[in-house]
Amino acid sequence: MHRDSGRADTQQLVALTASKSTSNLALRWVTVFLPTLERAFSTTTGTITGILGLAELGGLTTPLVGKTLDRGRHRLVFVISLLLVTMSSVIALGGSIITFGVAMVVLIIGVSNLTVAGLAFIGDRVSYSSRGRAIGIFETSWALSLLVGAPILAFLIDRYGWRSAYIALALLTGAAAIVTLRSLPTPEPHDSTSSAPMFGGLPRNAWPPLIASAGVAGAGISIFVVTGAWLSDDYGLSVAGLGAIATGIGAAELASSSSVALIADRLGIRRSVAIGGLVLGVGLLIIALSGSSVAIALIGLLVLVVGFEYGFVSSLSLMSEAAPEARGTALAVGNALGTITRASLIVLSGQCYERFGVLGTVFVSASALGVALVALTIDRRRPVGR
Numbered sequence: 001m002h003r004d005s006g007r008a009d010t011q012q013l014v015a016l017t018a019s020k021s022t023s024n025l026a027l028r029w030v031t032v033f034l035p036t037l038e039r040a041f042s043t044t045t046g047t048i049t050g051i052l053g054l055a056e057l058g059g060l061t062t063p064l065v066g067k068t069l070d071r072g073r074h075r076l077v078f079v080i081s082l083l084l085v086t087m088s089s090v091i092a093l094g095g096s097i098i099t100f101g102v103a104m105v106v107l108i109i110g111v112s113n114l115t116v117a118g119l120a121f122i123g124d125r126v127s128y129s130s131r132g133r134a135i136g137i138f139e140t141s142w143a144l145s146l147l148v149g150a151p152i153l154a155f156l157i158d159r160y161g162w163r164s165a166y167i168a169l170a171l172l173t174g175a176a177a178i179v180t181l182r183s184l185p186t187p188e189p190h191d192s193t194s195s196a197p198m199f200g201g202l203p204r205n206a207w208p209p210l211i212a213s214a215g216v217a218g219a220g221i222s223i224f225v226v227t228g229a230w231l232s233d234d235y236g237l238s239v240a241g242l243g244a245i246a247t248g249i250g251a252a253e254l255a256s257s258s259s260v261a262l263i264a265d266r267l268g269i270r271r272s273v274a275i276g277g278l279v280l281g282v283g284l285l286i287i288a289l290s291g292s293s294v295a296i297a298l299i300g301l302l303v304l305v306v307g308f309e310y311g312f313v314s315s316l317s318l319m320s321e322a323a324p325e326a327r328g329t330a331l332a333v334g335n336a337l338g339t340i341t342r343a344s345l346i347v348l349s350g351q352c353y354e355r356f357g358v359l360g361t362v363f364v365s366a367s368a369l370g371v372a373l374v375a376l377t378i379d380r381r382r383p384v385g386r
Contacts, residue, residue: 082177083110086173
């Protein structure tokens with residue numbers, strides 16, 4: 001039951017992308033403005049990254065909605081997830097490290113299930129031959145969240161304090177839930193049966209693309225989670241400076257995810273994941289060699305961002321075809337696998353940063369990237385597409 005996007009599907013894709021942009025902003029601003037939250041809660045980088053790592057385990061809830069998505073109830077999952085993101089911002093206004101931790105768990109649960117629901121919705125409506133374009137557009141939300149949102153939040157924080165960011169996010173995500181409820185269609189009949197031999201709930205050959213995607217995600221988050229602290233500690237960047245850098249990162253991500261939408265289907269999805277991974281590796285090398293030069297450090301960071309965004313967004317298309325007979329389940333399990341990877345590497349990255357500086361974090365990221373490329377090589381034996 002697949003059909004290429006028509007006018008209605010295009011409108012739905014725009015609504016999904018706009019809504020996901022608000023949830024991504026709620027997630028991403030935390031690491032960008034991490035020094036601000038350190039001061040607000042009188043804590044350290046290691047403590048906050050530890051909380052973020054544990055909160056990532058909220059993504060393990062996605063397998064619970066896999067069958068619901070396989071029955072076509074994407075709208076239900078997406079809207080409830082947006083409401084959870086809204087709730088997380090309200091909880092964080094409590095102003096303690098405990099309410100921050102609870103808020104992050106609720107936020108991750110919302111963002112994770114929202115993402116899986118959006119990808120499953122697209123996978124069920126767009127053929128694999130043009131899915132890179134649709135998912136590339138959907139994932140511009142990751143870049144738009146920083147490109148548009150970071151300067152606004154930087155202004156609010158500078159003028160009104162950190163709580164103003166959470167108030168703005170609660171209003172945005174609440175409005176997005178209403179828009180999505182009105183935009184997405186009601187559930188359709190959905191056949192999710194499969195005769196394929198199963199291992200751990202999925203065909204054996206579904207696992208390499210899921211592992212590859214998790215590895216690329218882990219390689220990126222290992223750097224992103226300490227970016228604010230690294231640039232502040234090593235180069236003395238202020239809140240305004242971090243806001244400007246976040247905007248630049250958002251622009252690089254937008255260019256990269258847009259490139260997926262434009263060329264990934266022609267290049268081939270699997271090849272695109274590999275290209276993104278190699279560019280990410282070049283960025284890691286530049287960061288490792290940057291020393292005391294903020295210019296070289298920022299170049300390395302932007303190269304890494306471009307590679308990560310292109311590789312990871314491409315990997316989502318690959319993951320969406322890992323098990324077409326049970327797409328919602330495969331995406332949910334893949335997200336759970338990515339959750340475990342990200343949670344582990346966030347904690348490890350934060351601890352390595354405190355002990356060894358950015359070089360420790362670079363090593364963690366490079367290790368995750370190596371696993372991703374090995375899994376991608378194994379996946380070459382699996383035919384995809386219809």
